[in-house]
Amino acid sequence: MILIGEETRRQAGDRIVARKINTVLVPGRKVELTVFELLSLNEAGVSKKF
Numbered sequence: 001m002i003l004i005g006e007e008t009r010r011q012a013g014d015r016i017v018a019r020k021i022n023t024v025l026v027p028g029r030k031v032e033l034t035v036f037e038l039l040s041l042n043e044a045g046v047s048k049k050f
Contacts, residue, residue, distance in 0.1 A: 002038040009036045016041055 009018055018036040025032050 004036050004038050006034040006036070014042060
């Protein structure tokens, strides 16, 4: 399982397929972070699953 944060998810846009896992509070941060599971890459309309 590959996990990514919301900023990575936003920057990747439609080049990846991901699903929301949870929202967590990371020590040292005041704002919760949404965590996504990376399911596959989309390259020129071809899906590469993990």
